[in-house]
Amino acid sequence: MPMQPGLFTPVKVGPLELRNRIVMSPMTRIRAGEGCVPTESMVRYYSQRASAGLIITEGTHPSQMGRGYTFPPGLHTDEQAAGWRKVTDAVHAAGGRIFVQLMHAGRVSHSNLLPDHALPVAPSAIAINGDVHTFDGKHPFEIPRPLATEEISAVIEEYRRAAELSIKAGFDGVELHAATGYLPNQFQVTGSNRRTDAYGGSLDGRTRFTLEVMEALCGVRGADRVGIKIAPGYTVNDTFDDDPAKTYTYLARRLNPLGLAYLHVGYDSGYGRGTAPPFNPIDLLRSVYTGTLLPVGGFNKATGEAAVAEGRTDLVVYGRMFISNPDLVERLRLDVPMNSPDVRTFYGGDDHGYTDYPTLAEEKRPAQSP
Numbered sequence: 001m002p003m004q005p006g007l008f009t010p011v012k013v014g015p016l017e018l019r020n021r022i023v024m025s026p027m028t029r030i031r032a033g034e035g036c037v038p039t040e041s042m043v044r045y046y047s048q049r050a051s052a053g054l055i056i057t058e059g060t061h062p063s064q065m066g067r068g069y070t071f072p073p074g075l076h077t078d079e080q081a082a083g084w085r086k087v088t089d090a091v092h093a094a095g096g097r098i099f100v101q102l103m104h105a106g107r108v109s110h111s112n113l114l115p116d117h118a119l120p121v122a123p124s125a126i127a128i129n130g131d132v133h134t135f136d137g138k139h140p141f142e143i144p145r146p147l148a149t150e151e152i153s154a155v156i157e158e159y160r161r162a163a164e165l166s167i168k169a170g171f172d173g174v175e176l177h178a179a180t181g182y183l184p185n186q187f188q189v190t191g192s193n194r195r196t197d198a199y200g201g202s203l204d205g206r207t208r209f210t211l212e213v214m215e216a217l218c219g220v221r222g223a224d225r226v227g228i229k230i231a232p233g234y235t236v237n238d239t240f241d242d243d244p245a246k247t248y249t250y251l252a253r254r255l256n257p258l259g260l261a262y263l264h265v266g267y268d269s270g271y272g273r274g275t276a277p278p279f280n281p282i283d284l285l286r287s288v289y290t291g292t293l294l295p296v297g298g299f300n301k302a303t304g305e306a307a308v309a310e311g312r313t314d315l316v317v318y319g320r321m322f323i324s325n326p327d328l329v330e331r332l333r334l335d336v337p338m339n340s341p342d343v344r345t346f347y348g349g350d351d352h353g354y355t356d357y358p359t360l361a362e363e364k365r366p367a368q369s370p
């Protein structure tokens with residue numbers, strides 16, 4: 001009888017042999033340097049976590065207009081690609097694998113963060129109800145500028161170019177952030193898309209942008225090195241849809257023929273904002289999506305092990321536990337207590353709460369004598 005797989009059983013994702021089924025979730029940490037270039041601290045942070053079967057980086061903008069925060073990393077300049085190369089080299093040297101998450105903020109941005117103080121772009125002129133952190137503090141979200149139909153191909157081209165730079169930067173693959181109210185998600189849902197052109201209206205229209213971006217990414221990297229993240233029915237960043245179950249099952253069906261590396265599905269945004277859907281997104285999609293599913297949201301050792309052992313998923317994605325436990329894989333293996341993440345240091349700041357969470361070995365080391 002074949003052995004039942006567990007979290008530590010190697011698995012193949014696309015052409016990649018992963019040494020375990022534990023994936024580090026994409027998490028924005030707002031610690032990039034000048035020009036949105038990855039720093040040495042980021043090299044340390046990611047390489048500390050390289051024992052994950054796969055790391056997915058924090059959201060990384062594919063263009064200046066895609067930037068959503070004060071110090072996120074980008075992937076649209078050669079300097080940024082060179083900075084990321086140091087990260088990927090360090091992760092590979094430690095035996096890990098790493099995908100970059102491409103995140104265009106769209107209306108989750110502010111003119112204060114964008115070139116020439118341009119208004120953020122979006123499918124329609126509908127503002128998010130709430131505040132955004134900018135260079136001079138919190139401001140209400142602005143009414144974004146709707147993208148003209150003829151501008152959309154240029155935005156897709158930005159994603160394509162970022163995929164090209166991802167090769168130069170040494171990434172094993174790319175993930176499209178199409179969840180939690182970022183640009184592709186803004187097009188998908190009825191609450192933020194009131195367009196009457198080919199990129200709005202019907203399900204076909206509202207998913208067109210996402211699918212065209214995916215085709216562009218697959219064209220560069222090959223579909224088996226491309227993933228996508230969705231979070232069906234979560235309302236964070238004012239993501240409202242008239243019929244989320246219908247919208248996301250439609251999208252999953254349309255993704256099937258692409259033959260992607262995986263479909264990453266959020267159960268919980270991790271932001272402590274927004275509300276959950278009235279259905280379990282994995283249950284919703286399992287019968288529809290024919291490829292590899294990566295569920296994320298609130299997993300611990302027991303629930304992750306059970307999900308893999310019962311065949312409900314091939315891999316399990318962990319977010320916040322990876323922030324505070326660089327050796328999460330080892331801690332899960334030994335079933336020992338975890339460090340708790342400090343929410344005050346999630347976004348921005350120095351290395352405190354970033355690269356100074358101790359491993360088990362560091363905890364056991366006797367205090368240095370002066």
Ligand SMILES: Cc1cc2nc3c(=O)[nH]c(=O)nc-3n(C[C@H](O)[C@H](O)[C@H](O)COP(=O)(O)O)c2cc1C
Binds near residue numbers: 026059269270296
């Ligand atoms: C500090 C922080 C930043 C995050 N940034 C991103 C991001 O850039 N891209 C993304 O897809 N999800 C992001 N998320 C969501 C996580 O990837 C993950 O889906 C969520 O935390 C739920 O998993 P968990 O319960 O294991 O933490 C973020 C979550 C946190 C806590």
